[in-house]
Structure formats: structure tokens, C-alpha cells
Amino acid sequence: MSLLLAVDLLGVFCFALSGCLLAASRRFDVFGSFLLGLLTGLGGGIIRDVILDGFVPTAFDRPVYLLAPLIATVVVRLGWLTPGRFRRTLLLFDAGGLALFCVSGTLIALRHGLNPVGATLMGVTTVIGGGLLRDIVAREVPQVVRVDGGLYAAPATVGAALVATSATLGLNPHLRVGPGELLVIALVFGIRGLALRHDWQLPHAGPSAT
Amino acid sequence: MSLLLAVDLLGVFCFALSGCLLAASRRFDVFGSFLLGLLTGLGGGIIRDVILDGFVPTAFDRPVYLLAPLIATVVVRLGWLTPGRFRRTLLLFDAGGLALFCVSGTLIALRHGLNPVGATLMGVTTVIGGGLLRDIVAREVPQVVRVDGGLYAAPATVGAALVATSATLGLNPHLRVGPGELLVIALVFGIRGLALRHDWQLPHAGPSAT
Amino acid sequence: MSLLLAVDLLGVFCFALSGCLLAASRRFDVFGSFLLGLLTGLGGGIIRDVILDGFVPTAFDRPVYLLAPLIATVVVRLGWLTPGRFRRTLLLFDAGGLALFCVSGTLIALRHGLNPVGATLMGVTTVIGGGLLRDIVAREVPQVVRVDGGLYAAPATVGAALVATSATLGLNPHLRVGPGELLVIALVFGIRGLALRHDWQLPHAGPSAT
Numbered sequence: 082m083s084l085l086l087a088v089d090l091l092g093v094f095c096f097a098l099s100g101c102l103l104a105a106s107r108r109f110d111v112f113g114s115f116l117l118g119l120l121t122g123l124g125g126g127i128i129r130d131v132i133l134d135g136f137v138p139t140a141f142d143r144p145v146y147l148l149a150p151l152i153a154t155v156v157v158r159l160g161w162l163t164p165g166r167f168r169r170t171l172l173l174f175d176a177g178g179l180a181l182f183c184v185s186g187t188l189i190a191l192r193h194g195l196n197p198v199g200a201t202l203m204g205v206t207t208v209i210g211g212g213l214l215r216d217i218v219a220r221e222v223p224q225v226v227r228v229d230g231g232l233y234a235a236p237a238t239v240g241a242a243l244v245a246t247s248a249t250l251g252l253n254p255h256l257r258v259g260p261g262e263l264l265v266i267a268l269v270f271g272i273r274g275l276a277l278r279h280d281w282q283l284p285h286a287g288p289s290a291t
Numbered sequence: 292m293s294l295l296l297a298v299d300l301l302g303v304f305c306f307a308l309s310g311c312l313l314a315a316s317r318r319f320d321v322f323g324s325f326l327l328g329l330l331t332g333l334g335g336g337i338i339r340d341v342i343l344d345g346f347v348p349t350a351f352d353r354p355v356y357l358l359a360p361l362i363a364t365v366v367v368r369l370g371w372l373t374p375g376r377f378r379r380t381l382l383l384f385d386a387g388g389l390a391l392f393c394v395s396g397t398l399i400a401l402r403h404g405l406n407p408v409g410a411t412l413m414g415v416t417t418v419i420g421g422g423l424l425r426d427i428v429a430r431e432v433p434q435v436v437r438v439d440g441g442l443y444a445a446p447a448t449v450g451a452a453l454v455a456t457s458a459t460l461g462l463n464p465h466l467r468v469g470p471g472e473l474l475v476i477a478l479v480f481g482i483r484g485l486a487l488r489h490d491w492q493l494p495h496a497g498p499s500a501t
Numbered sequence: 502m503s504l505l506l507a508v509d510l511l512g513v514f515c516f517a518l519s520g521c522l523l524a525a526s527r528r529f530d531v532f533g534s535f536l537l538g539l540l541t542g543l544g545g546g547i548i549r550d551v552i553l554d555g556f557v558p559t560a561f562d563r564p565v566y567l568l569a570p571l572i573a574t575v576v577v578r579l580g581w582l583t584p585g586r587f588r589r590t591l592l593l594f595d596a597g598g599l600a601l602f603c604v605s606g607t608l609i610a611l612r613h614g615l616n617p618v619g620a621t622l623m624g625v626t627t628v629i630g631g632g633l634l635r636d637i638v639a640r641e642v643p644q645v646v647r648v649d650g651g652l653y654a655a656p657a658t659v660g661a662a663l664v665a666t667s668a669t670l671g672l673n674p675h676l677r678v679g680p681g682e683l684l685v686i687a688l689v690f691g692i693r694g695l696a697l698r699h700d701w702q703l704p705h706a707g708p709s710a711t
Contacts, residue, residue, distance in 0.1 A: 104436075105497030112445050113436040114496030116419075127342065132547065134557055137344055137405065144408040160498025167497075195557065198564040209536075213638065218423065218433055223638055226524075226533040235532050286534030287525030287587075288580025314646075315707030322655050323646040324706030326629075337552065347554055347615065354618040370708025377707075428633065428643055 084258040085188060088266070089126070092181030093146060096211045097122030097153040098162075099175040103219050105157050106167040114157060117215060118150035122178075125210030129186055129203055133193045172277055175212060175224065179233070180270035182208045183240035184262050188248075192256050197245040204241030205234060231276030232283065240269035294468040295398060298476070299336070302391030303356060305384040306421045307332030307363040308372070312381040313429050315367050324367060327425060328360035332388075335420030339396055339413055343403045382487060385422060385434065389443070390480035392418045393450035394472050398458075402466050407455040414451030419444060441486030442493065450479035504678040505608060508686070509546070512601030513566060516631045517542030517573035518582075519595040523639050525577050526587040534577060537635060538570035542598075545630030549606055549623055553613045592697060595632060595644065599653070600690035602628045603660035604682050608668075612676050617665040624661030625654060651696030652703065660689035 100121030104114035123140040130138035140146045156162060162170050186207025190200035209225050216223040225233050243265050247253050252261065275281065310331030314324035333350040340348035350356045366372060372380050396417025400410035419435050426433040435443050453475050457463050462471065485491065520541030524534035543560040550558035560566045576582060582590050606627025610620035629645050636643040645653050663685050667673050672681065695701065 101496065105495075107436075108438055109436050109496045110438060110493035111496055112442070112448075112493050113438070116435065116444055131341055131344075131551055132558055132561060134551075134555065135344065137409075138342055141342060141405060141409040141412060144406065147408065147412070154496070157496060158494070158498065195561060196564065198567065199557075199561040202561060202567070217427060217637060218436060220432065222640065225536065226527075226529050226638060228528055228530060228533070232532070234536055238532075283530035283532050284578070285525070286521065286529045286531055286574070286577060288578065311706065315705075317646075318648055319646050319706045320648060320703035321706055322652070322658075322703050323648070326645065326654055341551055341554075345554065347619075348552055351552060351615060351619040351622060354616065357618065357622070364706070367706060368704070368708065427637060428646060430642065 085185060088181050088258050088262075089185040089189075090146070090149060092178045092185055093122040093126070094149040094153060095174040095181065096125070096178035096215075097150040098156065099171045099178065099212070100215045101150070101153045101157040102162065102167045102171040102174070103215060103221070106171075107219055111154060111158055115150055115154045117218060118153045119147070120218060121211045121215035122150050122153070123211070124214040125182060125186070125207040125212075128210040129189065129207045132203070132206070133190065133195075135193075172230075176270055176273040176277070178211070179208050179237055179273055180240065180266045183237040183269055184244055184258065184266055187241040187244040188256050188258065188262070191245065191248050197249045200248075201238065201241040201245045204244065205237050208237040208241075209234060228282065229280065231279070231281050232272070233276075235283065236269045236272040236276065239272070240265050243268075295395060298391050298468050298472075299395040299399075300356070300359060302388045302395055303332040303336070304359040304363060305332075305388035305391065306335070306425075307360040308366065309381045309385040309388065309422070310425045311360070311363045311367040312372065312377045312384070313425060313431070316377040316381075317429055321364060321368055325360055325364045327428060328363045329357070330428060331421045331425035332360050332363070333421070334424040335392060335396070335417040335422075338420040339399065339417045342413065342416070343400065343405075345403075382440075386480055386483040386487070388421070389418050389447055389483055390450065390476045393447040393479055394454055394468065394476055397451040397454040398466050398468065398472070401455065401458050407459045410458075411448065411451040411455045414454065415444060415447050418447040418451075438492065439490065441489070441491050442482070443486075445493065446479045446482040446486065449482070450475050453478075505605060508601050508678050508682075509605040509609075510566070510569060512598045512605055513542040513546070514569040514573060515542075515594040515598035515601060516545070516635075517570040518576065519591045519598065519632070520635045521570070521573045521577040522582065522587045522591040522594070523635060523641070526591075527639055531574060531578055535570055535574045537638060538573045539567070540638060541631045541635035542569050542573070543631070544634040545602060545606070545627040545632075548630040549609065549627045552623065552626070553610065553615075555613075592650075596690055596693040596697065598631070599628050599657055599693055600660065600686045602631075603657045603689055604664055604678065604686055607661040607664040608676050608678065608682070611665065611668050617669045620668075621658065621661040621665045624664065625657050628657040628661075629654060648702065649700065651699070651701050652692070653696075655703065656689045656692040656696065659692070660685050663688075
């Protein structure tokens with residue numbers, strides 16, 4: 082198994098767990114939990130693969146991808162993740178998925194021949210897609226536009242841009258997950274964690290005078 | 292016209308009716324009703340065809356598919372479906388679409404060469420897709436994750452898995468709608484109906500102690 | 502630059518501005534504003550290109566498309582669009598995007614060989630897609646189904662049908678934006694504007710007796 086596949090599957094598992102935790106806090110049944118985990122874990126990658134065009138999305142082609150939401154459903158159902166602290170645990174795994182997917186999504190886009198700007202956008206799309214579907218189906222304010230939750234898409238964009246830039250500079254000729262990419266994962270996870278803890282915010286979208 | 296096309300079109304009509312009924316209960320105008328019927332009836336199939344890749348989705352390729360939401364809009368507008376009992380009628384047609392689509396969606400996926408697990412997932416995606424779009428646009432709690440509405444995705448999964456298994460066992464070499472497939476439609480419709488009437492529920496997604 | 506590209510880019514900019522204005526009224530941060538602008542401006546076209554199949558969506562292929570949401574974010578942030586009147590300005594630019602996209606979306610679909618009915622539907626899909634995503638993410642009642650906002654999808658459908666019909670009649674052999682198409686843009690924009698001002702409404706979706 083390549084390291085890229087491992088990073089991607091771990092990202093799927095992290096996001097699937099965040100979906101199953103949200104399902105539990107909303108008192109969904111186990112099947113709804115599996116579906117929300119599946120949508121959250123695989124949604125971003127399916128959107129990416131559908132946009133990249135020319136092949137059936139990996140999630141439908143390789144049944145192994147379905148194991149992640151299955152395991153996540155069981156883990157949450159059995160209460161292995163400290164019930165009563167759903168929200169904090171959800172954000173932790175969501176951050177993990179964010180860091181992993183901005184690397185795997187960008188690399189997969191580059192492997193399919195996208196230009197660096199398009200590949201960065203695709204990495205961010207992969208990160209955002211699943212969580213957005215999760216929050217829309219569960220009728221939450223999407224994490225990606227919440228103003229009280231610290232930076233979200235910004236660290237993902239920085240990570241994706243770093244991966245795309247290093248590939249464009251020829252530092253990653255085989256478009257694999259190497260030491261540099263693992264560093265990006267740690268960096269993005271760290272920034273997201275600090276942003277959550279200290280509630281870092283960017284300026285407001287409207288005129289500053291308001 | 293093949294039986295598969297008939298089953299698929301009938302499923303589109305059922306889901307389109309559910310969309311138009313929801314539109315009427317939300318006091319949309321006739322055009323909004325047509326759009327919600329179209330999105331609900333054709334949404335699942337379009338998502339399926341886009342994921343399957345390699346061809347323009349049937350809904351865009353064959354204008355006959357647009358007749359279903361058109362007729363549904365007229366039927367609801369003319370009040371042929373007992374006004375005042377929108378919710379119950381909506382759930383009835385939604386159940387019909389569920390039963391028909393889990394067969395047609397899975398068979399279409401198998402015809403495009405998907406593995407049995409992927410085809411089952413695709414059948415469930417076809418079933419869930421349109422209703423999910425309907426409920427998101429109309430700002431309802433999605434039927435598929437409602438906890439007070441009985442089993443929904445579970446019977447669809449059982450039906451899709453039965454169709455995929457029988458095909459894998461070589462019982463349906465031409466991937467057509469035969470007596471076995473019609474039986475699956477009846478079975479899924481029956482389970483969904485009983486689940487609605489008796490409010491069957493699966494265990495909760497979170498730890499049982501909670 | 503062809504006139505079709507200009508019309509399409511102007512439509513992207515109009516919709517992106519409507520997204521950024523909504524983001525500002527919801528007090529998103531600048532990055533959320535850029536994302537909502539991007540989703541609104543490019544969403545409809547990405548959905549169209551994904552459905553048309555066989556190529557990577559233009560938005561990912563040509564980085565110039567990202568300039569529109571970027572400029573829109575800056576314009577709204579700097580307060581160049583009369584703060585305090587967000588709603589009215591939003592509706593104005595939304596109407597502009599509507600008029601421009603029903604022409605560019607339909608022409609692009611025809612260029613990819615769709616039949617006139619499918620191309621009309623695709624034009625309407627392009628128009629509706631971005632705004633629908635915008636309103637879903639920002640948890641608004643989608644503009645396209647609002648009953649108190651005047652006609653929305655109806656003028657888009659008329660415009661798309663006019664473009665498809667004139668092409669079918671051989672009046673637009675090269676599928677370009679000509680004087681007739683510019684007239685359609687003005688017509689659709691005018692109808693939408695009048696519908697907003699006078700709150701034109703279609704009949705209700707349910708039985709008239711209710």
C-alpha cells in the first residue's frame with residue numbers, strides 16, 4: 082500500500098468519525114450514522130474524482146474505502162470516544178481529516194494533470210466537500226463558514242498550495258507523499274489546532290467601518 | 292420500452308410527486324413545484340450517471356424524463372391527490388420511488404461494470420440522492436436521517452444488495468428486470484410501509500448507556 | 502477573448518458578488534467570503550461541466566476564473582457597494598448573473614452536442630446551481646423557490662429556451678453570442694427586474710381551492 086493511499090484512507094477515517102459523532106449527538110440511528118460517516122468521509126473525494134473526470138470515483142471502485150465509515154460507526158456506537166464530549170472530539174478528527182486531505186487531494190489532482198492553481202483548488206475542495214455535506218445534511222452551520230470556530234479553509238489552502246508549489250518546483254517529481262508532505266500535514270494540523278484553541282479570526286467580509 | 296426503463300420512469304414519477312407535494316405544502320408557486328419535482332425525481336439518477344462517468348446523464352439526453360415532473364406538477368396543482376393529507380401521500384410516493392430506484396439504480400450500475408459492492412452503494416445513492424436534494428432545498432430534516440420516520444435507507448440497502456447478489460450469482464445474466472427484481476420492489480416497498488406504520492427503529496448511533 | 506467567454510466571466514463575477522455580499526451580511530470572514538463568492542460564481546458552471554462530461558470543468562482548468570471571486574471579495578471588503586443595502590444590491594447582481602448565465606450555459610451545452618430540450622435544462626441548471634449552493638451554505642431560503650421574491654427560474658427558462666430555439670432554427674450556426682443573444686440577456690434581466698419590483702407571482706403549486 083502506497084503512503085498516499087494510507088494518508089487518504091486515514092483522512093477518510095477521520096472525517097467519517099466526525100460524521101458519526103455528529104450523528105450520535107443528533108441521536109440518529111446506527112444506519113444514519115453510517116450514512117453520515119460515509120458522506121463525510123467519502124464525499125470530498127467523490128466530488129474531486131467526479132470533477133477530475135475520466136474514471137469511476139475510487140470510493141465506488143475500491144470497497145476497502147467503505148471500511149472507514151463502518152469502523153467509525155462501530156467505534157462511536159460502542160462509546161470508545163468519551164461520550165459527552167462529542168463536539169471537541171468531532172473538531173479534533175475534523176482537523177485531522179483537513180490536514181490529511183489537503184495533501185492527498187492536491188497530489189491526486191496533480192497526478193491527473195491539473196495545473197498548480199487548479200490542483201490547489203481541488204485539494205481545498207476535497208477538504209471542504211465532505212464536511213460541508215455533513216453539516217448541510219445535519220442542518221448545522223457549516224464548519225467552513227463558522228465565524229466562531231477559528232480559521233478553517235485558510236490552513237487547508239496554505240497546505241494545498243505548499244504541496245502544489247513543491248511539485249511545480251520539481252521537489253516531488255513522482256508526486257508521492259514524502260517527508261515534505263508529512264511536514265505539511267503536521268503544519269496544517271497544528272495551525273488548525275491553534276486556531277481552534279485561540280479562536281483566531283480573519284478580518285470581516287464587509288467594510289471595516291461597519 | 293424495456294421493463295428497466297419503465298421501472299426507472301415510474302420511480303422518477305413517484306419521487307417527482309413527492310417533491311411537488313412538498314412544494315404545495317410549502318406554498319411554492321407552480322414553477323418552484325416543477326423544479327422541486329424535477330430535482331427530486333431526476334436528482335438521484337443524475338448523481339448516479341455523473342459518478343458512473345463516460346456519458347451524459349439520461350435525464351439530459353432523453354427529454355421524455357422531463358414529462359414525469361411536468362405531469363406531477365399538474366396532478367398536484369389540480370388537487371387530484373387529496374389536499375390536506377400531503378404528508379401521508381408524500382411518504383407513500385416516496386416509498387414507491389425508494390423501492391423502484393434501488394432496483395433500477397443497482398442494475399444500471401452493474402451494466403456499467405461496477406463491482407457488486409459499488410453497485411449496491413450506487414443503488415442506495417440513487418434512492419437517497421433525489422429525496423436528500425428535495426429536503427435540503429425545502430429546508431426539511433432529510434427523510435433519510437429522520438429518527439421518527441421508521442427505517443429508510445436500510446430497506447433500500449437490502450433491496451440493492453439482493454439485486455447485486457443475484458446478478459453476481461449469475462441468476463440475472465442480462466441484468467434485466469425479471470420476476471426476482473419485481474419481487475424485490477414489492478419487498479422493499481412492503482418493509483418501508485411497515486416501518487412507517489409501526490415506526491420501526493434501529494439502535495441509536497451513540498453509546499447505548501447514554 | 503470571445504464574446505461567449507466575456508459573457509460567462511461577467512456572469513461569474515455577478516454571482517460571485519452576490520455571494521460575497523451575503524457573506525458580509527452574515528458576518529463571515531474574508532476567506533469565507535471568497536469561498537462563498539467562488540461557490541456562487543463557479544458552482545453552476547462546474548455542475549454544468551461535470552454533467553456534460555468528458556473534460557475538466559473550465560473553472561479548474563483556467564485559473565482566470567478564480568479572479569472573479571477574488572475581485573468580488575475585495576470590492577465588498579472595501580465597502581464599494583453601499584453597505585447597509587446588501588440585500589438590494591445582492592438581488593441586482595444575482596439578476597445580472599441569471600441573465601448572463603442562461604445564455605452562456607445554454608450555448609455551452611449546445612456546443613457539446615446536447616439536444617435543444619437538454620440544453621435549455623442545462624442553461625437553467627447553470628443559472629440555478631450557484632445561487633442554490635450559496636443559499637444552502639448560508640442557510641437562506643433558496644432564491645429560486647422563494648415565493649415572496651418574484652419570478653426567478655421562469656425568466657431564466659424563457660431565455661434559455663429562446664437561445665436553444667434560435668440555434669435549432671439555424672439562426673445561430675456557430676453558437677456564438679450575437680445581437681440576438683445580447684437581446685435575450687437584456688430581456689431576461691428586464692423581466693427579472695420587473696418581477697422583483699412588482700413582486701410578480703405565478704399560481705400556487707397546490708389546488709387552487711386551498
